[in-house]
Amino acid sequence: MKYISTRGKVSPIGFIDMFLMGLGDDGGLIVPETIPTVSAAQLDVWAKLSYEDLMLEIFSLFTNNEIPESDLKTLIKDSYAGFTSPDVLPLTTLNDSLHVLELFHGPTFAFKDVALQFMGNLYAYVAKKQNQVINILGATSGDTGASAISSVRGKEGIQICILHPNGKVSRVQELQMTTVQDDNVLNLSVNGNFDDCQHIIKELFADIPFKTKYHLRAINSINFVRILAQSVYYFYAYLQLPAKARANGVSFSIPTGNFGNIFSGYLAKRMGVPIKQLILATNENNILERFINEGVYKPEGFRSTHSPSMDIQIASNFERYLYYFSGEDANAVAARMEQFKAExxxxxxxxxxxxxxxxxxxxxxxxxxxxxxxxxxxESYGYLLDPHSACGIAAYEGAGRKENGTFISLATAHPAKFDEAIRLIGIEQKFPERIQELFDKPQRQVVVDNAKAEIVAQLEGFYRLEQ
Incomplete structure (x- = not known):
């Protein structure tokens, strides 16, 4: 298995090099040269596997044996040891046709933990094996930053800087990032929105001399390993259903802002999971809905919502979908992305x-x-949803019920992370202890303007170069 760029200007590379490159050096996103397929018979065999063992099987299709199986097994086991559910990702049945896959049982109570706990361990593994410094740089609309920081805090050979939009994440999301006191963590609170943060990140990764000098590595969903790790739970959710419930295929309702969560489902479908319908659930920042329903991909005015992790206009992983939609024609993708940049x-x-x-x-x-x-x-089920998960359920109600068969809606965060919204409807909840204790901790962050030069100055003062 080799990896290439959606824009066609990256020579085929292996799994570890792909992981370290993150964003393609040509500005494109990295994808596998070919997508492996899994037969129905193989899926039946995998139905008996634990989440960890299933992930091992799927990743083994992509790693080219660059990571010995025993090492990969340990990385996976260690990544999910801190999850509070013995099933890692429990599947909750609400009625005969609707199930909720709970993705929030990791250390930061968000679905990002599923991929980022593994990626943090993989970065530490590579840093040790290759005796190199890993400087992680990312932008977050809330959950990615907390999860990424949690996955690498205090780890030798790794430093991490996360940009988040000042005042535009929930209080708990902010505290999960900014109460971390480890010296290998830098939080930059940017006076702008998530798209501003992401734009600067992409510019810095596209600056190859800067990227090389500071050994920049990506933990956002521009990194294909993040997408691959998330694709595992589509296999898992499908296989957790009784055989009768999955006999005619399964549909998913997926809260998404950066197109990564739903693209992971698209990848799983191309690999062989019999998914009938992929419903993209979004909020009032609905560029992706207009793309799918109207055929126009165009940002409009930014709106603050009760689901801030989806307050995104420019969706990074859109380019990966465009690549497959264009018949894997890198030239066509490059032309369209240039057109988007110009127009x-x-x-x-x-x-x-x-x-x-x-x-x-x-x-x-x-x-x-x-x-x-x-x-x-x-009121109906005694089941409390966070606002993002509620968008998924509302999309099932609005666009999915007309389809017969089994539906799985993804619950992407614990409701305690977004208590401000839930209190608006008079619901009080008890916070998990790990969240409650955040409110008594001191914060550490640097507020910066939405200016590339100011952020570069912060990075140059933070990242240490390889000795």
Whole structure:
């Protein structure tokens, strides 16, 4: 298995080199040269596996034996040892057709832990094996930063800097990042929104001399290992269902902002999971819904919502989907991305729109509908949703019920992370101890303007170079 760029200007590389490169040196996103397929018979065999053993099987299709099996098994085991559920990701049944896959049982109570706990351990493994410094740089709309910091804090040979939009993440998300006192962690609170943070990150990764000098590594979903790790839970959720429930395929409703979570489902489907429908659930920052429903990919005015982790206009992983939609034609992708950069939008033909809608369904959830969904499911099932997970359920209600069969909606965060929104409808909750104790801890962060030069100055003062 070799890895290439969606824009075609990166020579095929191996698994570890792909992991370390993160964003392609040509500005594109890294993808596998070919996507391995898994037969129905193999899926039946995998149905008996634990989450950890299933991940080992799937990753082994992509790693080229660059990581010895015993080492990979240890990395995976260590990554999920801190999850509070013995199933790692429990599947909760709400009614005959709807199930919720709970992705929030990791150390920071968000789905990002599923991939980032593994990636943090993998970075530490590579740093030790190659005797090199790993300087991680990322942007977050809230959950990625907390999870990434949790995965590498205090680890030898690794430093991490995370940019987050000042005042535009939940209080708990902010505390999970900024109460970490380890010297290998730097939090930059940027006076802007997530797209501003992400734009600067992409510019820095595209600056090859700067990237090389400071050994920059990515932990955002621009890193394909993050996508691959997330694809495992689509296999797992499908295989956890009784054989009768999955006999005619399964549909998923997926809260997503950066297109990474749903692209992981798209990858799983291409690998062989019999997924009937992938519903993209978004909020009022609905560029992705308009792309799928109208064939226009164009950012509009930023809106603050009750689901801030999805308050994103420019979705990084959109380019990966565009690559496969374009028949893996890197030149066509590069041309379209240049067009988007020049014109600020992409328009797709009616024929193209029809093909997009064969792959994806989309539903946008407003603030009022989000809160109403939380209230209804609390009253009807005694099940408390966070606002992002509620968007997934609302999308199932609005776009999925017309389809017969089994639905799995992804619960992407614990409701305690977004108590500000839940209190608006009069619901009080008891915080898990690990969240409650955050409120008594001192914070450490640096507030910076939305200016590349100012952020570069902070990085140059923080990252140590390889000795």
């Amino acid at each position: 600020g939008q992409l328009t797709f033909t009616e024929e193209e729109l029809a093909r997009i809608q064969q792959d994806l369904t989309a539903y946008s959830v407003g603030n009022a509908e989000c809160l109403e969904t939380i209230q209804i499911y609390q």
